[in-house]
Amino acid sequence: MPWEQLQQSSTFGFTVVALIVVFGPLIAERVRLPGLMGLLLGGALIGPNMFNVLPSFESLDSVGGLGVLYLIFLAGLQLDIDSFMRYRKISAGFGLLTAFIPLVLGVGVGLMLGIDTTAAVLIGSFWASFTLITYPIVSQYGLTKNRAVAATVGASSITDTISLVILAVIIGAETGDSGGIALVLSIALGMVGVAVWCMIIYPFLARMFFMGMGQERTLRYLIVLIGLTSSALVADLLGIEALIGAFFMGVGLNRLVPNASPLMGVTDFIGNAIFIPTFLVSVGLLFDPEVMFVAETLRLAAGFA
Numbered sequence: 001m002p003w004e005q006l007q008q009s010s011t012f013g014f015t016v017v018a019l020i021v022v023f024g025p026l027i028a029e030r031v032r033l034p035g036l037m038g039l040l041l042g043g044a045l046i047g048p049n050m051f052n053v054l055p056s057f058e059s060l061d062s063v064g065g066l067g068v069l070y071l072i073f074l075a076g077l078q079l080d081i082d083s084f085m086r087y088r089k090i091s092a093g094f095g096l097l098t099a100f101i102p103l104v105l106g107v108g109v110g111l112m113l114g115i116d117t118t119a120a121v122l123i124g125s126f127w128a129s130f131t132l133i134t135y136p137i138v139s140q141y142g143l144t145k146n147r148a149v150a151a152t153v154g155a156s157s158i159t160d161t162i163s164l165v166i167l168a169v170i171i172g173a174e175t176g177d178s179g180g181i182a183l184v185l186s187i188a189l190g191m192v193g194v195a196v197w198c199m200i201i202y203p204f205l206a207r208m209f210f211m212g213m214g215q216e217r218t219l220r221y222l223i224v225l226i227g228l229t230s231s232a233l234v235a236d237l238l239g240i241e242a243l244i245g246a247f248f249m250g251v252g253l254n255r256l257v258p259n260a261s262p263l264m265g266v267t268d269f270i271g272n273a274i275f276i277p278t279f280l281v282s283v284g285l286l287f288d289p290e291v292m293f294v295a296e297t298l299r300l301a302a303g304f305a
Contacts, residue, residue: 020046025039043281047284063275064281066229069242069246074139077251077254083150099128104124125167164240194234228246
């Protein structure tokens, strides 16, 4: 089989990715780096911009896209609700601070670098949100009930929402709705719709299933997985970031999937064995070393550092 044809094979692609998932963290930890760095660097090495082992692998993008949703979903599913409610003011305060301080700094640096005002605000909104990419490490060490962790998990949904609203305002300004009022209202209604589906309707349906036909562990896990994918689908249909839907669904199913239950064990195992590592490898594929050493890139990096 020609090399180019072999590269397009799904079996070859999944074999390469599986090898990185197994050995990437082990090698990284040997040189005193976090295991997830092994996944990112491994993805970069096999990507089209370095050794070109996987020039294009659409299945990896699909699994990786589900992986980032799974990551946020697990954060909501394993969240200690009592601790979260106890520290909700801290979570809200941290979410607002960690959104607006990077936002202001990002916009200011963008303007100093000569970037257009609208683009600078958009860049600032990127800095305002964050993804819980290190959550698996926190979970591994049993720190999910820690006050700082509970506050950070809740704050992530706040920062994502703020970034989403800013994006709506910018889109509104560019399309003629100068205030973006219609889009902001649409987001508010969408958030309500996603919350209702994820925290009321689907948990009720899942509870009924668990009490009836859903006694077999495989079926229970599939119901949990359907909850995750349906939350992203509903969020997309309502114009909301799918990550927010995944977090809401995790919180909605939190009481149905106790941390010490076999169902949580299966859900956590599959996520950390397949979906989340694949997401990190897929992110590594985007790495382009040539772009890193372009003068303009270095100038922007220095400004935002």
